[in-house]
Every structure is written in structure tokens, then in C-alpha cells.
Amino acid sequence: MYEGKIIKFYREKAKLTQQQLGEGICSDTHVSKIERGMTDYSPEITLLFSKRLGINIEEEIKRFKDIKKLLNRWHDAIIKEQFEEAEMIKDELEKEPLIQITDYQILYGLLRARYHLLHNRLKQADTIIKAIQTKHKELPPYERNLLKHLLGIYYLSKQDMIKAVNILKTISADDYKNPEYLLNLAAAYLAVNSKVMTYYYAEKSLQFFISTNNFLKVIDAETIILMTRESDGNGDFQKLVEQYKGLIHTCELCRVPNKKARLLDNLAFEYYSRQDYEVASRMYQQSMVLKEKKSVAFLISLEGFIRTCFEGNLLTNNELIMLCQEGLSISMEIHQVLYTINFKLLLHLINNQLREYYSYLSTDALPYLKKCGYVTLVQRYEKELFNYYLKIDEKSKALELADILINAG
Structure with missing residues (x-):
């Protein structure tokens, strides 16, 4: 199965025709059938092909099988926001020539787009996604749902919440087996003010992240759940504040300033809603310090700070x-x-x-x-x-x- 694909890859890399590869070994028709996995052949033939191509077929088969494991590890590192691990695996994959064999090209392309989305490089992700959509009209079930997930993340980043909801809710959990997307769906429903659906999907994603020890995503899920809660009296509000402070402390322990900044924004808005402009403004300022200036995240804090200072007459x-x-x-x-x-x-x-x-x-x-x-x-x-x-x-x-x-x- 794998031998034919590997032989074809190295034959084309060596710029040999099927006739040239098979000369003195077998006919070009037989070479073609071997490459397409349409015939049986003896180990001696693959050994002769390997010698002519200058490869060790057993080692190449092992490397080919390991690529899928490496792709899965890369996806896992991206999901868990393990930036150093994701970078190392990306570099390893880029040096692997067998990644170009068609079996893995689509998944590799989608994960490259996912990697860019992790770093908020929307233009690069969009380019890859469009290229895959153009070349591949029919995708395998897993890749088809991964593409939907990527589009959902992309639309969320582009602030198009209706498109995000509409694409994410079509994902097949049976085919995808990655409940992480439920968190993105919860975020999209939150933006369109559907708090019941937000809580439902955030809670489901929270259980998944707890079961997989994905503590950074646990913070995200709990943050969204907090945003669905409404406090009526002062006692409720103080409880909400304590919950936010607990999550902020967790962010400090985990050294994730971007998540801490988001929580500060949310808590600042809670104080702003109660017209406590002094406290709200301080929290927005603390959040801005943690963010890259030319980013959506920074603009969220800046807008909140300006509104707070305007209505509170602080500047x-x-x-x-x-x-x-x-x-x-x-x-x-x-x-x-x-x-x-x-x-x-x-x-x-x-x-x-x-x-x-x-x-x-x-x-x-x-x-x-x-x-x-x-x-x-x-x-x-x-x-x-x-x-x-x-x-x-x-x-x-x-x-x-x-x-x-x-x-x-």
C-alpha cells in the first residue's frame, strides 16, 4: 500500500519515467500498477526500485507512517496552546519531504491554517483555506469538519458572528471527534446574545477540557460561563468578582497574560455597568498593558477605557x-x-x-x-x-x- 506511493514520490523527485525506473526490472505498465496499489509484487522488485532510487524502502515506510502521528501531535499542541511544541513540530514537518504525498497534503494544509489562526495571522490562514477549497471539492469526513472549525475560528476573529454560528453548528461530532469546537460555538452564541446556548456549549467544552487536562482551555470555558451569569444583588456581584479574581490568579500561575487581560476586560465591564468608573478604568488600563498595541484585543480595552472615562468624567x-x-x-x-x-x-x-x-x-x-x-x-x-x-x-x-x-x- 505505502510502497507504491513512496516509489512514485521518489521516482518523480528523481525525474524518472515509469519506463526508466522499470528498465531491466519490469514493464512500465507494471510500475504504474505498483504505484497505484493495483497489483501484487515481490519484495525483490521493491528492493530493486529502492536501489535505483537510492532509498531504504523500510525506513521510508516507517517515516511515512510517522507523519500522521506527527500531524496529530501538532494539532494537539495547537489545541493546548503549547506554542514551543507547536513551533518545533512545524519545523520538523517542513523538513519532511514525504509530507508532499497526497494522503497527508489536505490535513497538513488545514493544520497550517490552524497554526496561523493560533497566531492571529488571518490573511495567511485565509489564503490556505481558499486554496484547499478550490483544489478539493470533496474532503474526507474529518478534514471536512476541521475545515468548518477553521472557518468558524476565522469568522470569530473577523467579528462576523452570524457566519461563525452558522458554520460551527454544522460540524458533525461523530466525524470530527474534537469537542474543542464547542468552545468556539459558545463564544459565537455569546456574541449573538444567546446565553442559554452559550452556557450549554461552554459547559460541554469545559468537561472535555477537564478530562483532557487542557487547563488553558478550562480558563476560556469558565470565562465564557461567567459571562452568562447575571448578578442581581450586591452579594451576587461580590461572588462574581471573587470568581473572576480566582480565574485571574490561575492565569498568573499559568503565565498566560492574554487570558488574564481578557478577564480584566470582563470584570472592568461589570464595574462599568454598575457605574463604578474609577475601578473599571483601572482594570481596563491593567488589561491594555498586557496586550500588543496593534491588535483587536488592545482595541477592546481601549474602547472600554474611553467609554468609562467619558461617562465617569475621568479625563x-x-x-x-x-x-x-x-x-x-x-x-x-x-x-x-x-x-x-x-x-x-x-x-x-x-x-x-x-x-x-x-x-x-x-x-x-x-x-x-x-x-x-x-x-x-x-x-x-x-x-x-x-x-x-x-x-x-x-x-x-x-x-x-x-x-x-x-x-x-
């Missing part, structure tokens, strides 16, 4: 405008439409340009947010717009929005 307008311009510049440079919109809206608010703010909200922001599935943001902005139309006596527009809001409720 001057000039200081806020400078921060907004910085955020807008980064958003445009890294092609983040959502944050470009958010910082433009903030600039209008800070400059007290209410007419421009609501005009931009109506014509640009809301259509984009609806298209991408940001349910919570859409509902918040529609309520803002409704109140504004009532205030300026635009009753027909207010009635249109009222109808939307009633149906949404």
Missing part, C-alpha cells in the same frame, strides 16, 4: 479625543471595521456632535452590526436611536424602530 475631552484618534488609527491599519465604527461613534459623542452621531449610527453602524449578528449592540443602539427620534419629534422613524424593538423582545 478631559482633549485627552479622550487623542485616545479615540489612536484607536481609530489602529482599527483602520489592521482593517477592523467594527472598531473603526466604534471609535468614530465615540468621537462624535465626545465632540458633542449628536446629529452626526445619530446619522452615522443609522446609516453605517447599525446596518453593519446587524449583518454581523451583534444582537446586544444592535438592541442598545436601536433604543438610543428610538429615544433620539422621539426627542427631535421624528415620530414616523420612532414608530419604525418601536416596531423592531417590540418584535425583537
